[in-house]
Amino acid sequence: MLKNIPAIISPELMRIIMEMGHGDEIVFADGNFPAAMKAQRLVRCDGHGVSELLDAILKFFPLDTYVEAPVGVMEVVPGDDVVPTVWEEYKTIIKKHEGQERSIEYIERFEFYNRAEKAYAIVATSDRALYANLILKKGVVVE
Template sequence: MLKGIPAILSPELLKVLCEMGHSDRLVISDGNFPAESMGKNAIVIRCDGHGVPELLDAILKVFPLDTYTDKPVNLMEVMPGDTVETPIWDTYKKIVTKYDNRGEKAVGGIERFKFYEEAKTAYAIIATSEKALYANIMLQKGVVVEE
């Protein structure tokens, strides 16, 4: 155990977050996301039993978002014609607002199949047990600035 580090962040996950460099991307996926097939060239970390919001909150405590891009946080957009509700997106925006001065403006969307293509180039994919649909989120890492 470490002081100030959320207990949900495993040693394996902390190592990966630390290894990531500026502009590297991290996907936190819902339970339906094909993490293993998308992550053939990425590090896949299993976080079974956890949801995306609790992991997102813990990760953003230690993970700076990229300030050189307008949308360092991206959600998988709902397919046209799909009637799925996405209230979890509001939860994500509130969490991002806690850690980034841009608030909701830092959050964008990527069409579903483009999201899959982007995910294939991510540094790491965290596979969760999140049951909400369209609950996948991609973060782009920034730099740590001394305060």
């Protein structure tokens, strides 16, 4: 155990976010996402949701300031009448940790899958919210 590390962040997840470099992407996948099939590195966070993991890691994880949108979500499939309320949670959490709003990219479903396959890691959650999938692009630490 270490001080000030949220218990929701497993040793494996902490190792992954520490290994990542500037520009690397990590996917936080909802419970319906084919994470095991798409992942180069799979981190299981069963029993947790994307929002609570996002809130925990943004204390440590710098978002990329050199791109227009360091955050991406899977856009709603045309014809689907779902309104993803979880996106507003993400915006609130990001603003809380970044001190400002950050642009979010809305990524077509199959393009999201392609990006996920190239991501440094995929974190599989038990999130039941529809369209809760999230991509974060890592930035640099400036001190």
